[in-house]
Amino acid sequence: MLTRNFNKDLIVIVIISLFLVSCSSKKGLIHSSSKLSPNSKIGVVIDAPNNIKNAVLITFMKQGLRVKAFNASDLYALSDVYDIADLKKLSYNIADENVSTLSTFEKTYDNIYKLHVFNFELNKAETLQQIRNSWDVDYLIVLDLKDWEHVSWARVVNLRTLDIEFIENYPTKYNDNVETIITHFAKNITGR
Amino acid sequence: MRKSRIKYFWALIIISAIWGSALAAQTPVSGTDSPAALESAALKGGKSLAIGTFVNKSGNRDFDYLETILPNALASSLESKYSISAIKPRSIEELFRKKQIEKDFSDAELYPLSSGIKADFFIFGTFEPQSGNRIKTEINIYKVNSSSIFTFTDIGFLEVEIFRLIDRLSLNIKNITDPAMHYKSESIPGNSRLAVITNIEGEDLNKLYYEILTRGYKLSSSQGISVKNSIDTEGIEKFYHISSESASYRRIYDRKSITLLHGTWAGGDYYKDILNQRNLHRKYTFEFTDSGKKAYKSMGKIGPGGIDYLMVIGFNDSKSEAWIRCINLKTGNLIFTRSGISGSSVNEITHKILLNISKTGSNQS
Numbered sequence: 001m002l003t004r005n006f007n008k009d010l011i012v013i014v015i016i017s018l019f020l021v022s023c024s025s026k027k028g029l030i031h032s033s034s035k036l037s038p039n040s041k042i043g044v045v046i047d048a049p050n051n052i053k054n055a056v057l058i059t060f061m062k063q064g065l066r067v068k069a070f071n072a073s074d075l076y077a078l079s080d081v082y083d084i085a086d087l088k089k090l091s092y093n094i095a096d097e098n099v100s101t102l103s104t105f106e107k108t109y110d111n112i113y114k115l116h117v118f119n120f121e122l123n124k125a126e127t128l129q130q131i132r133n134s135w136d137v138d139y140l141i142v143l144d145l146k147d148w149e150h151v152s153w154a155r156v157v158n159l160r161t162l163d164i165e166f167i168e169n170y171p172t173k174y175n176d177n178v179e180t181i182i183t184h185f186a187k188n189i190t191g192r
Numbered sequence: 193m194r195k196s197r198i199k200y201f202w203a204l205i206i207i208s209a210i211w212g213s214a215l216a217a218q219t220p221v222s223g224t225d226s227p228a229a230l231e232s233a234a235l236k237g238g239k240s241l242a243i244g245t246f247v248n249k250s251g252n253r254d255f256d257y258l259e260t261i262l263p264n265a266l267a268s269s270l271e272s273k274y275s276i277s278a279i280k281p282r283s284i285e286e287l288f289r290k291k292q293i294e295k296d297f298s299d300a301e302l303y304p305l306s307s308g309i310k311a312d313f314f315i316f317g318t319f320e321p322q323s324g325n326r327i328k329t330e331i332n333i334y335k336v337n338s339s340s341i342f343t344f345t346d347i348g349f350l351e352v353e354i355f356r357l358i359d360r361l362s363l364n365i366k367n368i369t370d371p372a373m374h375y376k377s378e379s380i381p382g383n384s385r386l387a388v389i390t391n392i393e394g395e396d397l398n399k400l401y402y403e404i405l406t407r408g409y410k411l412s413s414s415q416g417i418s419v420k421n422s423i424d425t426e427g428i429e430k431f432y433h434i435s436s437e438s439a440s441y442r443r444i445y446d447r448k449s450i451t452l453l454h455g456t457w458a459g460g461d462y463y464k465d466i467l468n469q470r471n472l473h474r475k476y477t478f479e480f481t482d483s484g485k486k487a488y489k490s491m492g493k494i495g496p497g498g499i500d501y502l503m504v505i506g507f508n509d510s511k512s513e514a515w516i517r518c519i520n521l522k523t524g525n526l527i528f529t530r531s532g533i534s535g536s537s538v539n540e541i542t543h544k545i546l547l548n549i550s551k552t553g554s555n556q557s
Contacts, residue, residue, distance in 0.1 A: 029398065031405045047419045107443045110430040111483070117389060117423065117431075118487040121414055125494040128417065144394055144419055151395040157413040162495035163385070164411045167402060169395045 026151050026171035033165040035191035036139060036156070038064045043137040048145065052178055056143065059182035063190060068137045125162060132159035139165075141189070145181055148174045154185045239369060242279040242309050242336075243267045244316035245288070245295040246329075255321050262319060262329070262358075269362040276366060279311050299341060299444045306337045313369050325350050331361060333368050334444075342368050344375060344439040368529075375439060375529040378520065380409075380549050384500040387412040387491065387521075391428035392507050393421035396538045400505070403542035407550065412499050428506040434517045435484055436526040441517075485524045492521030501527075505545065507538070514541045518549060 036042070042065050046056055057067050131137050140157040149172070156166035166189055172181065246262045248255050260281075267278035287308045288294075293301055302314070317331040327350050333342040344364060348357030367374040380386070386409050392400065397415065404411050415421060433443050492498050502519045512535065518528035528549050535541035 029402050031402050033405065045417065045419065107433075107445050110433070110443075113427065113430045114434075115483060115487055117427075118491055120422075121387070121389075122490055122494065124414070124417060128413065140413075140417060142417055142419060153395045153398050155398065155401075155416050157417055161410075161497070162413050164401060164405070164413050164416045167398045167405065169398050169402075 026149070026169075028151070028169050028171050030168040030188060031166070032188065032191075033163075034158075036065065036166075036189050038190065038192075039066055040190075041066045041068050041136055041138045043068050043131060043135065043140050044143065045140060046143045046145070052145070055178045056145075056182050059179050060141075060186055063183065063186035063192075065186065065190070068135050128157070128159055128162055141185075143182075143185070145178060146172050148172050148176065152181050152185075154189070156189055238277075239313065240277045240279070240311040241267075241270060241313045241315055241365070241369065242284055242311035243281050244284040244314060245281060246316065247296050247318045249318045249320040252321065255319075258319055258327075262317075263315075265354075265358045266315070266362055266365070269358050270365065273359070273362060274366045276369075279309075284309070284314075302334050302341070302444060303337075303339065309336050312336060315365060321350065322347065327354075327357070329357070329361065331365065333365060339444045340433065340441065341444055342373070342375070342439075342441045344368070344377070345437075371532055373441070373529055373531045374548075376527065376548070377439065377525065378527045379551060380501055380518070380527075382408045382550070383410065385410040385412055385495070385497055386501050386503060387414045387494070387499045388503050388505060389415065389423065389428075389431070390505040390507065391421065391423050391425050392511065392538065393418075396511060397421070399538040400542045403539055403546060407546050410497075412495055425506070425509055428504070431504040431517060432506065432515065434504070434519070434526060434529075436488070436519060436524055437485065438523075438525040439529075440526060441529060488519055488521050488524040498522075503545075503549075505542075507541070511538055511541075512536070514545070516545050516549075 042060065044053075044057060044060065044067065046053060048056070060067050128140070131140065137159055140159060142155045142157070144153050146152045152170045152172050154166070154168050154170075155164055157163070158165045168185060168188055170181065170184060243263045243266055246259050248259055263281040267280050270276040270278045285295075287305070288297075291305065291308065293305065305314075312335070314334045314336055315331065316334075317329060319327055319329045321327050326347055328345060328347045330343060330345045335341075346357065346361060346364070348354070348360065364375065367376075386404060388400065388404070388411070390397070390400065393415075401411055401416065415423075433441050435442050488502070491502060492500075499521050502521050504517045504519075505514055506516075507514045514533045514535075515531040516528065516533070517526065519525065520527045530545070530548060533541050533544050535544060
């Protein structure tokens, strides 16, 4: 009888252990170069439906941060500024060329892409400065919220220096919701 | 009672094992990984090199003797220090005579030469004496039968110090011809401001940033302000070849292979089109080093303090392996390359990269 009970206990303990281990298989990480002071003016970038965005902004406001009327699903993507006119010309002409010229065409194509990536970075830096100057934003918070068993993450960019000052990967817990995740991030970002 | 204690003991061991394995999988990367282990196997792989001509670019005939001394000294150094068999220049000169190729040949002539070179790599270069008894050497490393070439420059002293120069050049050649293609001309000092262009996003990008920030570097936001990354694996591969004035890993191209036909039959629109094409190739291929230099300079001015170094890191789809190219944005020079950096996580791979790139010493792998 004692052995049977023991075996049952053992099976239950092993199952619980496996369950807990699987829940914690995603690893969190956090780094903070500086803490945001209360009253810091923030802009939030999050790709989510409007009701979720509102819940996110309200939670940040509850934590004492001044949320500016700046909201975006994402800052513009590379494809938005990627001038493909040059590439079109090149691909139009490449069809008639033989293989020996391919290396030169490939090199030209790759180099056009590289310069566009560099220009994209320059455009982004200008946009960030505009966000700071036009909308009086001190920090940009970039967020992605994920369900249980996945990792929600956040980054904070100081718009004065354009440096990343805070990053966190937070494995979403079973009983988490938008408010608890944002409260968690806000506490770590502000240190309060 | 004793039996049940033993069973509880075993139960404890099983549970500890489950938790232990889980924790081990999550253990952060330690700093004890030896970067040298990455390429140690390849070093004894028995690769062979052919040393070709070194051209005196100064026009001063007094230095012609170095055309013989430099390649022969390099061949001897590679053989004695690293047991790399090197075909001496005499055999290559013979091949050049047969194929009627001048010693100051163009990149485009390399591929046709490949069948005659019985080695894995073909090394050739130029030198130019500088003021203060110094010498500037440019070394080209061509992987035979490929369309890629690695070039780096070095400035050293002539006469007594020339053996140090030879040692340095042969160490660089040995490292670059390894599968890891390791090249390092300077270390990144702590507290530098870095920018990263990569093909990972979200939590993985945070892992990469975490390693950089915890090592004390400042990190420019660049891709960090985006939720999604626009650069995929195919996109980042375009940075695998990268050019700068002091060093470059580039694709061979043949200017003559671009034939832009024209004649009395051509109309105005055709001419407009053909001029556009010519300008494209000139800007993005033939004179790209200048365009690239301007781009690096502009990137270096981002933010109040500017950016010191740009790291381009390409991960494979499973994020188990990566390569890196690093540019000093203040000088516009390619300072570091390495390929085939493997690891069980983005953290581990980034950790290995930073360990290599921050370590002082020229090109020590």
